[in-house]
Amino acid sequence: MTGNLAHLTLAFGLLGNVVSFMVFLAPIPTFYKVYKKKSTEGFQSxxxxxxLFSAMLWIYYALLKTNVMLLITINSVGCFIETLYICFFLFYAPKKARMESLKLIVLLIVIGFGLIVALTQFLASGVTRGVIVGWICLVFSLCVFVAPLGVVRQVIKTKSVEYMPILLSVALTLSAVMWFFYGLLLGDFNIAIPNVLGFIFGVLQMILYYMYKNKKPVADEKITTSEAKNSEMGQKIPEFKDQKIIDVVKLETLMHSDIPKDPSNVPSHTIEVKA
Incomplete structure (x- = not known):
């Protein structure tokens, strides 16, 4: 029975790695557009x-454990991919956006992660250190999974699913399922619990997609009405430029290797920390 359980755990871990890897690659089309236009436009880093912070945090947690090697593999890949995305963004971003991104990197990666490692190394030891880092990962992951609420609100308000890619939602949901069972079979609830929320939000996004995919966007209706009125007055309305909205779902993917963070408007990526 123990052997079967170990094989099942390995299977879910490997599937989680595969799905998470696909989620990490989700932002590629976004960066291709950036490359073509030689500008990050309204995208954010x-x-x-x-x-990147999420992946580093989960790697640190995995190094304090003894049986979660699959967390290290996918998050190591995640660190590499996220670093490439960030470097690409900084290369094409205007000066103001570049400086803001560098400040965020220093605040979150250098200071934030540095303090977590330093404090846990000097103020805790043994099992206690792993427990503390595990709770930090758990809380951070839960916060990341709550992020999609912004996208959900946007969909309900505009009745448009333009900024909520169904394939990404499906991938994130599958990722949450894989990592939930991986954590559950390992008896590691720091990995399992956050993915319960990830699964719930993933299902909610898919339900909203099928509810509103054929609906006429509220914004379009308002613009049409406005155009009609101005047309009667013989006035010409300037064209509206599509507003780029950050897809928080991708953020979630990026933050969780297992979930995989990327928005179609935002520099796409699933934050996804393996959890």
Whole structure:
């Protein structure tokens, strides 16, 4: 029975790695657009910086454990990919956006992660250190999974799913399922619990997608009405430029290797920390 349980745990861990890897690659189309236009336009680096921080945090946690090697593999890949995204963003970002991104990197990666490692190394030891870092990962992951509420609100308000890619939602949901069972079978609730919330939000996003995919966006209706009125007055309305909205879902993917963080408007990425 123990052997079967170990094989099942390994299977869910490997599947979690595969799905999370696909989520990490989700932002590629976004960065291809940035490359073509030679500008980051309205995109932001937040999802990628948060994704990098999340991956580093889970690697540190995994190093304090003895049986979660699959967390190290996927988050190591996540660190590499997120770093590439950030470097790419900094290269094409205007000066103001570049400086803001560098400040966030220093605050979150250098100071934030540095303090966590230093304090846990000097003020805790043995099992206690792992417990503390585990709780930090748990709380951080829960906060990341709450992020999609912004996207959900946007969908309900505009009746448009333009900024909530269904394939990404499905991938994040599958990722949450895989990592939940991986954590559950290992008896590690720091990994399992956050993914319960990830699964719930993933299902909610898919339900909203099918509810509103054929609905006419509220914004479009308002613009149409406005155009009609101005047309009667013989006035010409300037074209509206599509507003780029950050897809918080991707942020979540980035932050969780297992979930995989990327928004279609934002520099895409699933934050996803393996949890």
């Amino acid at each position: 937040v999802p990628y910086v948060v994704g």
